[in-house]
Amino acid sequence: MVYYVYILQSLVDGSFYKGFTQDYHERLRQHSAGDTKSTANKRPWKLIYVEQFYSKREALIREKKALLDLIVDIIVKATLKEYYETNNCLENEQE
Template sequence: MIFFVYILQSMKDKRYYIGYTSNLEQRLIFHNNGLNTSTKNRRPLKLVYFEEVLSKSEAIKRERKIKSYKGGNEFKKLINNGGVA
């Protein structure tokens, strides 16, 4: 099963949210409808990056890796060079 690791940016405070899902379109709607506690007060959110991985375990590992960047150069490279395909 394909999973997506994604980065959302709050249009309200410009902060980022990193997550993973098997249905990217549905997950974005979920976030923007205020159904996620971490992002409900930071709406609207826009998708600024995503990548596909082949399993849930790979998605979890990749999500953790991206979170470990803590907004540094590697994170900025993803946002600036990767973008949304």
């Protein structure tokens, strides 16, 4: 059996939601239709990440860590971008 870990982003306020399922297309439809109480007030949602697993246990372990990994990735990219802009690194490379 196949399981998926997914991360959604609200098109209303940019917040994130993570979950796991056997059918991520259907879960996205449910979230965007308002069928899920915890996400109904922030719909519509867009799928920004999906990862496949062959065991429920692996998917559950990854789900617990997936959002944290995404947040760290966003912070690192924003920090690097700010660093490069502040230090004019991109302009110096072009000279």
